[in-house]
Amino acid sequence: MSTPSRPRAPRMSPAERALSIANAARALALEAGLAAVTLRAVAARAGVAPALVAHYVPSMDVLIARTFASVVSAEVVEIETLLEALPGPREQLGVLVRTILDGSRDDVTLVWVEAWALGRRNETLATEVRAQMDAWQAVIQSVIEAGVAAGEFETEDPAAVAWQLLGMVDGLNAQALVRWGDLTDRGSLISHAVEGMLGLPRGALDLRA
Amino acid sequence: MSTPSRPRAPRMSPAERALSIANAARALALEAGLAAVTLRAVAARAGVAPALVAHYVPSMDVLIARTFASVVSAEVVEIETLLEALPGPREQLGVLVRTILDGSRDDVTLVWVEAWALGRRNETLATEVRAQMDAWQAVIQSVIEAGVAAGEFETEDPAAVAWQLLGMVDGLNAQALVRWGDLTDRGSLISHAVEGMLGLPRGALDLRA
């Protein structure tokens, strides 16, 4: 019948096409999670035949790993620039926690949770997950170390505290993924928790106008 | 050729067979996660034809949801009995946190993480996940409320604190799932965090022989 539902994709340079496919995968992941990043779904999204996606990517496993990295690393950069504008470690830590928990990144949280699960069967992804966790932890740790150096925070192991804090906010976000709606503000109580970890007086991390 | 790889399964009563299938699913989930709970995998594990599993279960979605509930609810019961033996809320909370984070339940943690992700596409599972989270939260909340009543803890919103604590430990466990090996003891720092949330002095939740 010769009824091609999709017109032939305009020819692009390999670099452009690769970028287009990566963007399609990224958009899919943000909208419907990593599980939606399939060969055909990405192809449809990019307006391209499935075979082209397979042609441009060594395997779906690595496309998923790359897509995860793309989604998550953008978040880290975003936070880093946000922190630069703040005066001291205490303000930075407060904003850091509140920003991560403000509920505006549930799409990214879903990607994180799926990555934890999928990493069990996708070694490339698992490696990337660890790398991205390291990046996050490094950001938090540097803030804590600055606070310790300034005499504002009190801990013997900034790295461990950073890991704990990261795990805590990840867990709270993951929880919100399932319980959206009937849960209270995520950021309010954790400040007290962090204060406890860093030997701060109650309310030290609260907003200050 | 008539070479049936598997001998015909001995006849059982429907109740027995249903239990056998449920147990097979449960074992699979604990060994390889919910993703491994497929029609054929469960059948093989139960020593039965795939069609029989389909016959005994309305759909795989509900089998997975039931399996999740089976795995997770057992954990809650386990913890509850453990807490009963302890004298006061402070001891209970300390043991509660340390037990959940002792790293001996990574198989269950994997099931949790997968459930969070799969719940997006399996509404039956999502409902069950919320129910089990409620159960966990209720246990924690009751401990906190007892502590507040005894004048040991200080908080205006035990329910919210319980949710936060639950999210925190879930996150730490999930983190450990990916980073097993090179991470420090999960339970040590969180005690300080909890102390911060409940207005306790530093070290109030530490082990006391």
Next chain:
DNA sequence: AAAGATATTGACCATTTGGTCAATAGAATC
């Protein structure tokens, strides 16, 4: 305009998934 290079595609393939259903085998009952 012709030739060459290559981005793109359709047509396959093997595998895995959940699921249906008539046929079969075996225990219980008559």
Next chain:
DNA sequence: GATTCTATTGACCAAATGGTCAATATCTTT
């Protein structure tokens, strides 16, 4: 021993997955 009941099965099916490859269309160069 014959009949009834039903637990169990094999043989299918449709759908979706990742992936391969020769053919085709389109741009670039001659």
